[in-house]
Amino acid sequence: MRAWGAPAHLVCVMRVNNETGAIQDVARLAGIARSRGAMVFSDCVQALGKIPVDVRALGIDYAVVASHKIHGPKGIGALWAREGVP
Numbered sequence: 001m002r003a004w005g006a007p008a009h010l011v012c013v014m015r016v017n018n019e020t021g022a023i024q025d026v027a028r029l030a031g032i033a034r035s036r037g038a039m040v041f042s043d044c045v046q047a048l049g050k051i052p053v054d055v056r057a058l059g060i061d062y063a064v065v066a067s068h069k070i071h072g073p074k075g076i077g078a079l080w081a082r083e084g085v086p
């Protein structure tokens with residue numbers, strides 16, 4: 001378990017919560033995380049096709065989406081990784 005105040009290496013945040021529909025300000029959170037040296041992963045599954053998912057504007061390093069949310073085949077998804085990240 002990470003102690004409070006210890007550095008984080010990866011921050012994970014949902015773009016849209018699948019139960020409540022809450023939309024997170026991922027760009028703001030990513031800015032804070034990256035200013036502290038952490039990479040950012042965003043689950044954009046619920047957002048795809050409903051609100052913009054511009055990975056560059058969001059400032060994230062990784063994003064994941066699923067095709068069934070846009071009427072594609074179930075079981076197919078995609079992981080996007082910013083060029084140069086491990």
